[in-house]
Amino acid sequence: MTPGLARAGAPAPVRAVHLGLGAFHRAHQAWYTAADETWGIAAYTFRNTELPRLLTRQGGVFSLLVREDAGDRVEPVGSITRAHPGADTRQWLADVASPEVALITLTVTEAAYTVPEPGADSAVSRLVAGLRARFHANAAPITLVPCDNLADNGDVLRAVLRKVCDESAFAEWVEDEVAIASTVVDRITPATTDRDVLRVHQLTGLRDLAPVVTEPFTEWLIAGSFPHGRPAWERAGARFVDDIGVYQQRKLWFLNAAHSLLAYTGLARGHATVAEAAGDPALGGLVESWWDTAAAYLPLSPAEVTGYQRRLRKRFAAPGIRHLLSQIAADGSHKIPVRLLPVLHRERARGRLPHSAVAGLAAWLAYLRGPEVRDARAAELVPLARAEKPARGVLAAIDPTLANDAELLTAIDTELRAF
Numbered sequence: 247m248t249p250g251l252a253r254a255g256a257p258a259p260v261r262a263v264h265l266g267l268g269a270f271h272r273a274h275q276a277w278y279t280a281a282d283e284t285w286g287i288a289a290y291t292f293r294n295t296e297l298p299r300l301l302t303r304q305g306g307v308f309s310l311l312v313r314e315d316a317g318d319r320v321e322p323v324g325s326i327t328r329a330h331p332g333a334d335t336r337q338w339l340a341d342v343a344s345p346e347v348a349l350i351t352l353t354v355t356e357a358a359y360t361v362p363e364p365g366a367d368s369a370v371s372r373l374v375a376g377l378r379a380r381f382h383a384n385a386a387p388i389t390l391v392p393c394d395n396l397a398d399n400g401d402v403l404r405a406v407l408r409k410v411c412d413e414s415a416f417a418e419w420v421e422d423e424v425a426i427a428s429t430v431v432d433r434i435t436p437a438t439t440d441r442d443v444l445r446v447h448q449l450t451g452l453r454d455l456a457p458v459v460t461e462p463f464t465e466w467l468i469a470g471s472f473p474h475g476r477p478a479w480e481r482a483g484a485r486f487v488d489d490i491g492v493y494q495q496r497k498l499w500f501l502n503a504a505h506s507l508l509a510y511t512g513l514a515r516g517h518a519t520v521a522e523a524a525g526d527p528a529l530g531g532l533v534e535s536w537w538d539t540a541a542a543y544l545p546l547s548p549a550e551v552t553g554y555q556r557r558l559r560k561r562f563a564a565p566g567i568r569h570l571l572s573q574i575a576a577d578g579s580h581k582i583p584v585r586l587l588p589v590l591h592r593e594r595a596r597g598r599l600p601h602s603a604v605a606g607l608a609a610w611l612a613y614l615r616g617p618e619v620r621d622a623r624a625a626e627l628v629p630l631a632r633a634e635k636p637a638r639g640v641l642a643a644i645d646p647t648l649a650n651d652a653e654l655l656t657a658i659d660t661e662l663r664a665f
């Protein structure tokens with residue numbers, strides 16, 4: 247029988263907690279944490295029960311399949327000491343309240359950074375329950391490290407927590423003792439397929455039921471304080487900066503915006519992956535035109551811009567990374583406002599109407615009219631998208647200031663007829 251992947255020695259003590267255990271956490275924060283073997287992670291999914299079960303069978307260890315130009319390479323990653331389903335509330339509260347724990351990382355999707363309805367179960371409500379347990383346990387300060395693709399993700403999380411924490415002594419404690427970092431995270435990590443599982447087996451001779459496939463490129467920029475300590479993430483290349491502003495614009499406006507453009511226009515043209523869509527000359531041209539537009543608003547030198555674009559072209563074309571457009575297309579109502587609209591606003595202020603943005607928004611409307619809409623706001627947006635001229639209604643829902651821009655609305659509605 248093929249031997250299964252297993253942990254060699256004892257795992258590190260749990261000093262970090264993660265919420266949103268999925269592929270990206272393992273390719274990114276877990277991989278960086280593995281560079282400091284004195285830190286172990288207790289990682290929680292949101293609803294998934296299968297992944298923690300598989301990881302637990304392997305002692306938390308998993309294989310990272312890195313798709314290099316020169317070929318595939320497998321790295322075992324052992325920083326996850328324990329993996330739990332999100333429904334394991336008792337353990338979650340105990341871990342967040344633990345005096346040994348110094349930080350919580352989060353990858354809970356962009357849509358999760360909202361104030362929950364009273365009584366609702368959400369990432370934020372679980373986080374607040376954990377923090378409340380820590381407050382009552384009189385434990386040391388803690389740092390929250392959001393790792394989702396939002397602009398100023400730490401500030402967004404702080405604003406949400408301020409609205410939710412209404413109990414005065416607890417709210418004061420959160421204000422004083424809970425540090426929140428802002429981060430820019432980057433490593434293209436598609437969902438694992440059965441072929442990836444087979445490939446890992448072929449390369450290692452071991453049976454790993456929960457590997458992750460990723461690219462060699464990785465980046466982590468962090469601005470914030472860690473009053474109770476942190477792993478030496480810099481050993482793996484993380485950078486601690488005073489201000490993430492320009493890095494986050496560069497990433498959201500170039501990489502993520504191009505991903506969203508390719509997702510909606512690519513699906514409309516029958517493509518399945520980023521590599522296929524980026525290789526379609528019409529869509530490649532649309533992305534280049536978007537980059538030219540966005541570059542005007544970034545305080546980067548032309549050499550920095552062209553270098554970043556060159557790397558992105560290569561990353562998007564990587565044949566071993568099967569990044570599904572349908573995965574990227576999900577939750578456009580939360581992604582488009584941070585990826586496309588900041589640049590579009592700046593263009594409109596100058597009286598310009600970039601065709602790439604118009605095409606991207608029209609393609610998003612076509613997606614919202616389609617058969618398989620994955621969006622946290624689908625119930626509200628799909629009926630609006632089905633109107634004869636949908637641009638006004640849909641834009642009013644995500645950015646009311648654009649809903650009075652008659653020239654833009656007409657351009658989007660006209661473009662939509664092409665889909």
Ligand SMILES: NC(=O)c1ccc[n+]([C@@H]2O[C@H](COP(=O)([O-])OP(=O)(O)OC[C@H]3O[C@@H](n4cnc5c(N)ncnc54)[C@H](O)[C@@H]3O)[C@@H](O)[C@H]2O)c1
Pocket residue numbers: 265266267268269270271290291292293294353354355356357358368369393394395431432433434435436437
């Ligand atoms: N995959 C990437 O390339 C990548 C790169 C940078 C950032 N990210 C960020 O990481 C997030 C997760 O990506 P992934 O590739 O790990 O996806 P994944 O599907 O493998 O895992 C997503 C995780 O988020 C949880 N989740 C989903 N919806 C949630 C909700 N409403 N509230 C709380 N938790 C929820 C899931 O249970 C799961 O644990 C992305 O949404 C993105 O913000 C991903």
Ligand SMILES: O=P(O)(O)OC[C@@H](O)[C@@H](O)[C@H](O)[C@H](O)CO
Pocket residue numbers: 356395431432433434435501502505506573574
């Ligand atoms: O992960 P999402 O859903 O926020 O967005 C999909 C992609 O645009 C994104 O994951 C990129 O692959 C990632 O940001 C690269 O670092």
